[in-house]
Amino acid sequence: MNLSTTKYNHFTPMPPLSWHVEELRTAFTAYLEKAALGNLGAADWSLFSLAVTATQARLAGDFEELLVLEHIQGFTPLPHQIQTARHVMQELHGRAILADEVGLGKTIEAGLIMKEYLLRGLARKILVLTPASLVLQWTRELNEKFRIPAYAQKNEWSWTQADVVVGSLDTAKREPHKSTVSSVQWDLLVVDEAHKLKNSKTKNWQMVNQIPNKFMLLLTATPIQNDLKELHTLITLLKPGHLGNSQEFASHHVKSARLPRDPVQLKSQLSNVMIRNRRMDGATTLPKRHVAAVPLYLSREERMLYDAVQQFLKREYNERLENKGSVLPLITLQREICSSPYAAMVTMDRMMKRAQSETMKVHIAHLMELAQQITTYTKVEKVLEMLDDMDDKCIVFTEYRATQDFLLYMLRKRGISAVPFRGGFKRGKKDWMKDLFAQKMKVLVATESGGEGINLQFCHQMINFDLPWNPMRLEQRIGRIHRLGQEKEVYIHNLATKDTIEAHIVELLQEKIRMFEMVIGELDYIVGDPTLASKLEDNILEWAMTSNSDEELREKLHRYGDALLQQIEENT
Amino acid sequence: MMSQVPLRTAEERLTFCEAYFTAVGAPVVYATDGYREYELPRDVDKELTDRPYYWMWVEQTHQEVQPTILRLAFTEDAFERENQRLREEARAEAEKQNLNDIQPMFFRPPTAELVTLGSFRLDKMYASLDKRGQFACVVPQSWKETSALVPWLMMNMTVSYRCDLVEQQFWSVGVCLSNGQIVERFYDIIRKISMKPENPSRFADVKALTMVQAFQRGQTHVAQALAARPHDWAVSAQQRLERELQQVRLYYQSILPDVPDNEKPLVQAEQKRKERELAERSGPRIDIVVKQLALVGLMER
Incomplete structure (x- = not known):
């Protein structure tokens, strides 16, 4: 678009003019008076000419051109990011939900839009609200990538002192911050992880709704988690009434909680407020991902322990169901025993302490005794063997601290350099461990995917020592190495101990749902649904405990996989 | 009105800086291909480097301080090349002074800065010209x-x-x-x-x-x-604004009956605020x- 040279039309009235001249005129009079006294700078004319150049260099030209592209240094935004920034400003008029799949660079898109508005003088006061853990990272990224002088909020005064402030929504919604934030006329408001605003009855939503703003960006990879109404709630923040009030929305657009009445119509209405780039639409192409199951056979001692634990679990399960007791410790033990005897010891120990009957104590003591008889650890040996054959860096993921400690111990004993990585580490330590791994170490042993922003694209090998029973956590693991910026093919090895539940889980996730072959994000809809993910944990235990044979368990897991696949098909 | 947007090439930026520093009386003390070093008079220093507290300290304690040298590279090549030179020169100088064991750990050679569109220094020069020109x-x-x-x-x-x-x-x-x-x-x-x-x-x-x-x-x-x-652009902006205002009004009209009476003024104030923000954002002018x-x-x- 070219605002000033559109089709000629004499009858269009001129919009209001406003002049900014008085102050300069007064100063000019003073300048001339001084000049009349002979007070003239020899270089005045060169400075005057240079100032013309400086003014012209900063003009916001034709809107088709993004000024920001000339003003960033050291990285090149991807085509879909530039396209998105342009679309948001020109077609959506600066109010939009950025709903790209995980890892496609929503932050970059938001940064491009912010910088463009700053350069064009359309925004000066900008507020970015993120989860507390991302405040520093956003601040750093805006400063380094976009040279936007963003400040991390520190105290009550930060909101007004700096022009561009990054703070956490949890802080902003508390007094005294709340009043301050709500009294500033913000030009642009950016909310990251905006799915936290899905309910208009919450403090989060009400806070964001009362922050004054002109332009607004809501960032989320999962604009709908459970219910289409959540989408309506987000849109009400951006453009109240765009899809009617909530009753109108419900009657016009919603068939059931997760199914739109008329998907085509809803989609076209949504395109006025939301942009969603997906990998499957060719937003980006990532190098190939190789996935293999690594079959293992338990040693005699390990087998004895595993079988004994299964027996114990079944007995306990039935008992607890009858007495309405909690089965949560059982889920944990079942998962731990698939990881390592060490991990299982933690829960067994706890159960021992809480045991109320003598028989219970005897049973657990027996299990612990069996665990102590184990001398070779098949899984650990396998990992050591695999690492010996690898002349590349590798991440080993486990769900358990105890397994992690044991692995680190065994790696060091073998002379393989390794660092730990845990969710509990502070930000600085996380970065430090990551740097150590990047520069000096061969192996990173991690208990969690490290949250957003820990990107390990320099690594191409991943061993899943045990698998999470939750597809979302698995997706996050993979996302650490297989994401934007990965230039080489990646290899993922899943340890699968034969004749244990683990082998079935690997089969379900790897072969049945083909989870690993799906491009990341294809599963957003499923993994973004917390009820579905936590249900899976409960279900697996139930199936494992109530199946009379291995075959029956396998059958149940397959049926679950079919249902999941069907759901994915319906929703994409 | 303009044929071409200025300062889009490294060459233009170099010429621009040369003219600027000449005009404000900052002498060139070193020059190579795509690279200049300027010695800043105090008034220019204050405008181009962002350190008001330093100057407060200098002036209140009547310090004699060395003038700042700006080391400006205009191309990536010059940036790499001159940084290397600065490192080597500084190291040679340091060796002459016989450093003890600890000093080398704090050894920081001076570095050049790359002048690009949107760089801190160029933005400061714009601001300086907004005043001086x-x-x-x-x-x-x-x-x-x-x-x-x-x-x-x-x-x-x-x-x-x-x-x-x-x-x-x-x-x-x-x-x-x-x-x-x-x-x-x-x-x-x-x-x-x-x-x-x-x-x-x-x-x-x-x-x-x-x-x-x-x-x-x-x-x-x-x-x-x-x-x-x-001004067709303004006409379509005005139409868009009116459409959106209409939407907002309808929305609040539809929710207002369900709002408890004591909260009604709040909701109405919210509506007014949103209408005002809309007009500020989209109103053509x-x-x-x-x-x-x-x-x-x-x-x-």
Whole structure:
């Protein structure tokens, strides 16, 4: 678009003019008076000419051109990011939900839009609200990538002192911050992880709704988690009434909680407020991902322990169901025993302490005794063997601290350099461990995917020592190495101990749902649904405990996989 | 109005910086291909480096301080090359001084900075020029006292066409103080003439218009020129705004009956605020900021 040279039309009235001249005129009079006294700078004319150049260099030209592209240094935004920034400003008029799949660079898109508005003088006061853990990272990224002088909020005064402030929504919604934030006329408001605003009855939503703003960006990879109404709630923040009030929305657009009445119509209405780039639409192409199951056979001692634990679990399960007791410790033990005897010891120990009957104590003591008889650890040996054959860096993921400690111990004993990585580490330590791994170490042993922003694209090998029973956590693991910026093919090895539940889980996730072959994000809809993910944990235990044979368990897991696949098909 | 946007190449930026530092009296102390070092006088230093507390300290304690050297690279090549040189020179210098064991750990060689569009230093220079380059009172170098001068008021401004988008233009208007004639693109016409500063009292006797009248003429002319242009962009922005305002009103109308009476004023205030924000964001308008003013004496043709 070219605002000033559109089709000629004499009858269009001129919009209001406003002049900014008085102050300069007064100063000019003073300048001339001084000049009349002979007070003239020899270089005045060169400075005057240079100032013309400086003014012209900063003009916001034709809107088709993004000024920001000339003003960033050291990285090149991807085509879909530039396209998105342009679309948001020109077609959506600066109010939009950025709903790209995980890892496609929503932050970059938001940064491009912010910088463009700053350069064009359309925004000066900008507020970015993120989860507390991302405040520093956003601040750093805006400063380094976009040279936007963003400040991390520190105290009550930060909101007004700096022009561009990054703070956490949890802080902003508390007094005294709340009043301050709500009294500033913000030009642009950016909310990251905006799915936290899905309910208009919450403090989060009400806070964001009362922050004054002109332009607004809501960032989320999962604009709908459970219910289409959540989408309506987000849109009400951006453009109240765009899809009617909530009753109108419900009657016009919603068939059931997760199914739109008329998907085509809803989609076209949504395109006025939301942009969603997906990998499957060719937003980006990532190098190939190789996935293999690594079959293992338990040693005699390990087998004895595993079988004994299964027996114990079944007995306990039935008992607890009858007495309405909690089965949560059982889920944990079942998962731990698939990881390592060490991990299982933690829960067994706890159960021992809480045991109320003598028989219970005897049973657990027996299990612990069996665990102590184990001398070779098949899984650990396998990992050591695999690492010996690898002349590349590798991440080993486990769900358990105890397994992690044991692995680190065994790696060091073998002379393989390794660092730990845990969710509990502070930000600085996380970065430090990551740097150590990047520069000096061969192996990173991690208990969690490290949250957003820990990107390990320099690594191409991943061993899943045990698998999470939750597809979302698995997706996050993979996302650490297989994401934007990965230039080489990646290899993922899943340890699968034969004749244990683990082998079935690997089969379900790897072969049945083909989870690993799906491009990341294809599963957003499923993994973004917390009820579905936590249900899976409960279900697996139930199936494992109530199946009379291995075959029956396998059958149940397959049926679950079919249902999941069907759901994915319906929703994409 | 402009053929090409300035300062988009490294060469242009170098020329620009050279001219700037010459004009503010900062000497070049070192120069190679695509690289310059300038020694900053104190007033320029204050404008280009962001350290008010340092200067407060220097001035209140009457310190003698070394002038700042700016090391500006204009190309990636020069940046790499000169940083390497600076490192080596600093190390050689340090070795001569026989450092003890600990000092090398704190050893930091000076570094060059890359001047690019959007870089801190260039932005500071823009800001410095916004202050230093506001006014001028000049006549052509070639002017002899014997020939007659015609005084012109030059008004340089940015015109911003604004809704939720913005597009800007640079306008320069000349108003002849002896006959009221108006010339558009005035700066483009006179930019090639080399000028020298002159005392404004020279023009006192040839003025038919007062300054106030000249300003009025200039402003009226700009307003008329703008009115004669097409503003379809503004019409569609206005329509969009009205549509969105309508949506907001309908929305609040529909939810209001369900709001408890004591909360109604709050919700109504929220609606008013959202309408106001909408109008501020999307309402079409034209902002004219006069950035520079000059008195220019031209010789009669």
